[in-house]
Amino acid sequence: MSTLSRRSFLQVSAGSGLAVALGGALGRPASAAERTDYKAIVVGSGFGGSISAYRLGQAGVDTLVLERGQEWATDPQKAVFGSQLNYSEKMFWFRNYADWPMVLPFPMTPYAGVMEVSNEKNLNIACGAGLGGGSLVYTCATVAPPQKYFEKLFPADITYQEMTSKWYPKVQSVLKPSVMPDDVYGSAPFTHSRVWDQHVAKAGYTSEKLMSMFNWDVVRKELAGTVRPSAIAGETDFGCSDGAKNSLTVNYIPAAKATGKVQFQTMSEVQSIGIGTDGRYRLAVRHLDTAGKTLDTVEYTCDLLFLCAGTLNTNRLLVAARETGALPDLDASVGTGFGDNGDQYVGYSYAGPAGPSQGSPSASTFFVDGEFELPMRVESWQLIEAQGLPIVQTLVMTADLENRATFGYDRASKTVKLSDFAGKADAAAKSASDWVNKVMHANSDAIPISVRWPATLTAHPLGGCVLGRSSDLYGRMKGYKGLYALDGSMIPGSVGGANPSFTIAALAERGIADIIAKAG
The missing domain is CATH 3.30.410.10 (Cholesterol Oxidase; domain 2)
Known part of the structure; x- marks a missing residue:
């Protein structure tokens, strides 16, 4: 198991496009009143992140959730979000033009909107941006896959009987679909x-x-x-302005806050991750405004790091960390097994x-x-x-049990991109x-x-940190103690014929329960 010095971590961060100020500090230092050190940090506030935060809070773990997007307030009479019939910069996460099926590519002022669309090779990947993650922009279907195809896709030790008798019902008890x-x-x-x-x-x-x-x-x-x-x-697709969706902002997130152990910080984009010689994780976090201006870039530290940024962004962080040497002992399978859920x-x-x-x-x-x-x-x-x-x-x-792609690191652009999805x-x-x-x-x-x-577009990107390959059967990443992936990236490219959110949530409940029970 490898570790990096603080200096090495900062050099890796600089290589990823982060400004390193004199004296080794990342950007402007945090104010004296701003905490940057926590027992656990959760990256992302979607299903995996909100569930992990809630259960960590219940267990008394000092936890911070970092969410890159805004906290969106609903309104019974006003159009908070844009839509295909009511174009607005609030639709997209920092795009110069609209990119959505049956929407003209109208020019836009880049803004911290509710939906990221990443133009990969022969596949557009859509994912939510905001407190609540994908629950803001999904269409609320809460469906489990049939047993036959769940068992073909998932490791035998994650049994369908266990999922249907314990973990799906546990999620239902909170979400109440x-x-x-x-x-x-x-x-x-x-x-x-x-x-x-x-x-x-x-x-x-x-x-x-x-x-x-x-x-x-x-x-x-x-x-x-x-x-x-x-x-x-x-x-x-871009949210319901009047609160017609029971997103995570009305169940898991307020429950996590109510524990008194969990803080949520929005407009905080994690740009890179690494580990110090002390074995603690270090995150370069960019605080930004809704126009995309960087307010500062600050280093956060923690003992336990939960990557729940969604399939696209969890893979971006982990693949880059492995390939730049920030987390060199990550398994070679990280980034593989991506699918569009068919x-x-x-x-x-x-x-x-x-x-x-x-x-x-x-x-x-x-x-x-x-x-x-x-x-x-x-x-x-x-x-x-x-x-x-x-x-x-x-x-x-x-x-679809077969058609998969891989996230790789492009050293010229210092970005993580998906391999060609043509024909998949x-x-x-x-x-x-x-x-x-x-x-x-x-x-x-x-x-x-x-x-x-x-x-070609998927709103259900899955895989890259697949359970039983890149991690153990509960989301513990191979090669590093205290590092976890509990989001869509742990699914093997498809849930087996269903909308993924219910299964992601159930597997997150399963994973975090084992992690807490075994103190890591």
Whole structure:
């Protein structure tokens, strides 16, 4: 197990583009009132980070959570976030132009918006930025994968029985997901949901109600006209302004704060990590404003470092740390096993009634196995741009066991990039296309021309620090004591046919419980 001196760490940080001031301090020093040393530091406040922080706080561990994005306040009457129909710089994390399916590439003033889109080679990766991480921008589906494909993907010692009897229920007890109520399902903005159910039934499928983290009381207020329409207007990808989503900001995060042992610090971007000769971790943290101006860059230290920055950013930190010599003993598998969860989107039009808008909560789902090249979960989805047009949209998540890519370090640009993803999604795309063709041909009112999104994008990036390869079965990174990865990076590229958040949360609960029980 290797360690680096403080001087070596600072040199590595400088090599990563950080300014090193005279005397060896990173940027301006922290003020006397600002603490920079903690027992545990958690990087990121999404599912893995919020859960880790809460359980550490319960255990009495002095913990700091560093979140690069803003804390977003919701408002019942105002558009806090932008959307595909209400363009705003608040949509994106420091972009010069918009980049999203069916959104024109309009120029933007770079801003600390709610969604990062990283343009990798033949794949765009989307991930949340803000207190609550991905829970701000996901569409709240809370679904476990089928046992068959979970067991094909995960190590045998992480049993499905253990997950379904203990860890999924533990997450449910905090999140409290629920299915769409009948009155919401029967309302005009969910006409597309009812058409979807009717169409798949004619194709021989039986849909089931989907567990969701939407706040149905807020959705009902939208339907009643007492708050600004957000969820019923199709807003979701860039947040729901009125609080229609029960994000982590209303469950795990306030619970963590209530322990009295956890502090959250926003607008704090971790730029590099390393370890000193004393075995303690050192983080170069850039404090920034919403325009991207660096206010200072400060070194933080801790005994226990939890990387929960999401798949993209956890891999960026760890791969760079290994390749620059800041954490040279990280396993060679770090950065490998990346997948897009088999995501595909398909849609078609039909001759029939349509609602005035398409509400964003998904009502229904089912799993398709043995019919097409890849097994898949399908979920009734929405298209915010539909605006009264008769369109059916479906999110498809295939259980793709094979197509993977690798994060590597480019020494010329000193950045971590994903290897070429060309062709990796072909099997998923074909399976999704074959399925939607079957549904269309079973319905006489369907217009038999299916449409796939014109850009390759995943909002479910997974892998790179896979359980049982780069870490033990609980997220302890190989090569270093006190270093953990508890986020989407621990998933082997796919959860096996489901939205990932529920499984990430359950595995985070499982991992942090073992880490606390064994004092590391």
